[in-house]
């Protein structure tokens with residue numbers, strides 16, 4: 104039985120000329136959906152799937168048009184999140200229920 108070149112399952116039966124091997128139906132469908140996205144959209148989606156986490160955050164400092172210094176109230180961790188529009192109405196000690204994602208070199 105041929106192994107899927109993506110997930111290594113034994114159910115590969117769809118040739119993929121782009122990748123030069125065979126994919127299982129699940130990986131083939133996922134790749135087809137991704138081909139409809141731009142490179143930036145793909146990078147954002149992959150970052151979300153790999154690094155995003157939800158939590159309750161407390162704003163420690165607002166840098167208008169730059170970002171927010173936050174404390175993750177679930178872990179106590181301090182983090183700086185890049186943000187633009189949200190900084191105009193944010194204030195120190197506001198609480199945010201949000202998802203944070205690592206995108207390139209920043210959150």
Ligand SMILES: [Zn+2]
Nearest residue numbers: 107110127130
């Ligand atoms: Zn697969």
